[in-house]
Amino acid sequence: MGLNFKPIPADVSPVILAAQARSQPPSILDLQIDLKTRTQELLFPDAYALEFFTCSREGLYEIALNSFVQQDVLVCVNGPLSKQWLDISKNMGINISILDANYGNVFSHLQLEKKITEQDFDAVCLVEIDPFTGIYNDLPALSAMIRKHLPDAIIIADCSASVSNVQPLKFGVDADIILSCSEISLGLPPGFGLIALDEHANFKALGNPGKGWYLNLNRALLMRNNPGISPIPYPLLYALERQLDEIQFEGIEQKIQRIRQLSETIKTWAASKGFQFLSDPQFTAPNFSVLQSLPQFTPMDLIGFLESYGIVIGSCPGEMKDTFFVIAHMNMTTEKDLDHLFFAMNRFLSDYDTRRSIPKSNWYNPVKKIL
Numbered sequence: 001m002g003l004n005f006k007p008i009p010a011d012v013s014p015v016i017l018a019a020q021a022r023s024q025p026p027s028i029l030d031l032q033i034d035l036k037t038r039t040q041e042l043l044f045p046d047a048y049a050l051e052f053f054t055c056s057r058e059g060l061y062e063i064a065l066n067s068f069v070q071q072d073v074l075v076c077v078n079g080p081l082s083k084q085w086l087d088i089s090k091n092m093g094i095n096i097s098i099l100d101a102n103y104g105n106v107f108s109h110l111q112l113e114k115k116i117t118e119q120d121f122d123a124v125c126l127v128e129i130d131p132f133t134g135i136y137n138d139l140p141a142l143s144a145m146i147r148k149h150l151p152d153a154i155i156i157a158d159c160s161a162s163v164s165n166v167q168p169l170k171f172g173v174d175a176d177i178i179l180s181c182s183e184i185s186l187g188l189p190p191g192f193g194l195i196a197l198d199e200h201a202n203f204k205a206l207g208n209p210g211k212g213w214y215l216n217l218n219r220a221l222l223m224r225n226n227p228g229i230s231p232i233p234y235p236l237l238y239a240l241e242r243q244l245d246e247i248q249f250e251g252i253e254q255k256i257q258r259i260r261q262l263s264e265t266i267k268t269w270a271a272s273k274g275f276q277f278l279s280d281p282q283f284t285a286p287n288f289s290v291l292q293s294l295p296q297f298t299p300m301d302l303i304g305f306l307e308s309y310g311i312v313i314g315s316c317p318g319e320m321k322d323t324f325f326v327i328a329h330m331n332m333t334t335e336k337d338l339d340h341l342f343f344a345m346n347r348f349l350s351d352y353d354t355r356r357s358i359p360k361s362n363w364y365n366p367v368k369k370i371l
Contacts, residue, residue, distance in 0.1 A: 002310030003337055007131035007161070007288055007328040009183035009190050012239075016188065019242035020235035028231040035237055038244050039194065042252070043164055044178065046171045047196040051220045052232050057081075057160050057181035059215055060193045061088045064125070064177060066210045067217040068154045068201070069094050074121045076112075078137070079103055079130030080317050081158065089125075097121065103133045103320065104278040104290075109145060116149045123154040128169070129161040131184065131326060132316050134279040134290035136166070140174045147173075154201055160184045164247055165259050165287045165330050171198035182236065185287065187331035188243055192236045246332070260286045262329040262338060269342055273349060278324055287330035290316070292323055299325040302348060309344040 004011035025031045032052060040050045053059065061084060065073065073094055075085045078101035089096045099115050101107050116124075124146055129136050143155050157175040161184045169175045178196045182188035195217065197205065202221070210216045214230070247255060263286040270277070270291055278290040293299050299315055302325060306313060314326035329338065 002312065003340060004312045005327045005329065005333075005337075005341060006312050006314040007184065007326050008314070010185070010187055010328055010331060011333070012187060012189055013246075013332045015246070016239050016242050019238045020189070022235075022238050024234055028234050028237070031234065031237050031241075032231055035240055035244070039240070040196065042244055042248060043168070044171070044196040046198075047178070048171070048199040049202045049221065050194060050196045051217065051224065053193045053195070053215070053220070054191060054230070054232055054236075055193050055215065056190065057158070057179070057193065058084060058088060060179040060181060060195060061085060061125075061158070062092065063195065063215045063217050064123075064156050064179060065089060065092055065094060066212065066215060067205050067208055068123045068156065068177070070122050070208070071095055072097060072119065072121050074099060074115060074119075074124045074153075076107055076124065076126045076137075076142075077101070078105060078107060079127065079133040079135055081130045081132070081161070082125075082127040085125040085127070085158075104135060104280075106135060106137055106280075106283050107142065109141070112142060112145055113149070116146060116153075121150060121153050123156055124150070125156045125158075126175075127158045127161075129159075129166070129185075129285040129288065131161045131285075131288045131314070131328060132290065132320065134277060134285050134288045134326075136162075136279075136283055136285040138283070139169055143174045154204065160186075161285070161288070164252065164255065166256060166285075171196070172200065176201040182240075185330055186240075186243060188239045189236065192232060192240070256286075259330055259333075262333060262335065263287070263289070265335065265338055266327060266329060269338075273345075287328065289327045289329065290324050291327070293325060298322060302345070305348045306341075306344050309340075311341060311344050313341075 036050055040047055074097050076099045077083050077086055099107055099112055128139050139157055154176045156177045159178045160181045163180045163185050165185045176198050180194050182192035183190040205217045205221055208218055210218045266289045275291045277284055315321050316324045
C-alpha cells in the first residue's frame with residue numbers, strides 16, 4: 001500500500017475506509033444526532049451548537065456568507081483557500097473588502113486595524129491554516145483586534161486544515177463560527193462538512209432566513225433532528241464515528257504533540273538538504289510543509305519520481321506549482337511513514353540526473369507507477 005502525503009484530499013487510513021463498509025444502521029438520524037453530540041464534546045466543547053452538511057468546503061463558505069452577511073464582508077486573503085472566500089463572495093454579489101497579504105506571509109496588524117476602523121462589516125472571514133502556503137495565521141491575535149473595533153461583527157474561521165491538529169480556538173473569543181470540511185485535518189473521505197457556532201452566531205442565524213433550501217443554516221437549525229431532513233450518508237457517518245474513536249483513544253493533546261514532533265522531523269531533514277520553507281518559521285503550520293524545490297529540478301520531477309515508490313506528495317495550485325511542493329504530515333502519519341518518504345527523496349536527490357530529468361542508474365523505471 002502506498003503513502004499519501006497530499007494535503008487535499010488528505011490520506012484516509014484503512015481503518016476509516018473499512019468502517020464505511022458496515023451495513024445501514026436501524027436509524028441514520030439517531031446515529032447522526034449521537035455523532036453531533038460526540039463531535040461537539042470532543043472537538044468543540046465550548047460551542048453552543050453544531051450542524052452537519054453533505055457538501056464541500058466551498059459549500060460551507062456559501063452557507064456562512066448566506067447566513068451572516070447582509071451588506072459588507074471583510075475577506076482576509078493570503079493563500080489559495082482564503083482566496084476562495086473572495087471568489088465565492090463575488091459570485092454571490094456580496095460587497096467585499098479585501099485584506100491582502102502575499103502568499104506565505106501573515107496579515108499586517110496595522111493594515112487590519114486600518115480596514116476595520118474605516119468601515120463596518122457584518123463578518124470577517126479567515127482561514128486558520130492554508131495547506132498550500134503552510135501559513136498558520138494567529139487568529140486569537142487578529143480576533144482580539146476585530147473585537148476591539150467591531151464588537152458586533154461575526155468572525156468566521158475556516159479550520160478545515162487545523163481541527164484536531166492544533167490547539168482549538170475559543171468560541172466567542174477567537175471565533176464565532178468554525179467551519180471544517182471532512183477531507184483535510186479530519187482525515188475523512190470528501191463530501192461532509194460541519195459548522196460549529198457560539199451563542200451569538202446561533203442567535204443571528206436564527207434571525208436571518210437566508211436564501212435557498214439546503215445550503216441554509218437557518219433552515220438547518222430550525223429543522224435539526226427532524227426526521228424529514230436529508231441525513232448525511234451513513235458511510236460518512238461511520239467514518240466519522242471511527243475517526244472520533246481514534247482521536248479519543250490517542251487523546252487530543254497527545255495527537256497535537258505527535259504532529260508537532262513530525263513537523264520538527266521534517267524541518268531537520270529539509271534543512272540538511274538545503275530546502276527552504278515558503279512561510280516564515282514563526283508562522284509555519286505544524287501539519288504542512290510547503291517547500292521550495294531546488295534549482296536543479298521542478299516539483300513535477302520529484303512528484304513523478306516518488307510515484308514509482310507508491311508515495312504521493314502535493315503540488316501547489318496556480319503559479320506556485322512550478323516552484324513549490326507540499327508534504328502533509330497529520331492525522332495518522334507516523335515517524336516510520338516519514339522515514340519511507342525521506343528514503344525515497346534521498347534516493348531522488350542522489351541518483352536522479354535532475355538537469356536532464358533522467359535517472360543516473362537503470363534500476364529506476366519511470367513508466368511503472370504504484371499508486
